[in-house]
């Protein structure tokens with residue numbers, strides 16, 4: 448599995464010959480100006496919730512690539528009204544896709560569309576694949592529900608928001624790593640706007656003191672699992 452950081456909470460994942468984009472917010476992110484969204488391959492687009500900083504580029508990528516959107520029921524409804532096919536899920540539900548098993552997990556956050564309309568309840572995703580298991584938390588507070596994930600599966604990599612203000616911050620994410628029994632964390636949802644700028648060195652230290660490895664990728668660079 449190859450995971451490429453596209454900035455903010457956007458990821459590109461290659462697994463089992465399939466291409467997955469998560470929460471594409473690229474054209475609205477000055478820090479991601481070197482990412483060409485027209486070069487991104489996509490068989491699926493996973494959407495954690497309806498906020499603009501997670502859905503901005505969903506429509507254009509889906510229409511260009513014919514990718515199927517996977518998200519909560521209300522977000523799928525929204526995109527089906529725009530003529531884009533999707534797979535609706537809801538919290539705690541899993542489905543076996545051709546890239547692996549996917550579960551829509553709980554998140555503590557909100558989920559309105561940019562026009563204020565209802566975007567269902569926010570979530571995250573657990574991917575269980577032949578290359579390992581990845582938990583993508585989405586925008587969320589630290590929550591005891593994260594313990595339920597490690598009770599049910601082994602988490603090899605957790606992608607956690609660390610920018611604070613709108614989600615948990617660095618200290619909260621370090622506790623989340625304990626709840627998830629996972630010592631490999633990829634941080635996301637930081638530095639994009641003033642409210643979520645973080646001190647990278649301090650973040651790495653806080654995790655290191657707990658024996659957890661925090662990776663902060665340059666936008667456009669990748670890690671392998």
Ligand code: NI
Nearest residue numbers: 496498556586
């Ligand atoms: Ni959000």
Ligand code: MN
Nearest residue numbers: 498500501586
């Ligand atoms: Mn967000």
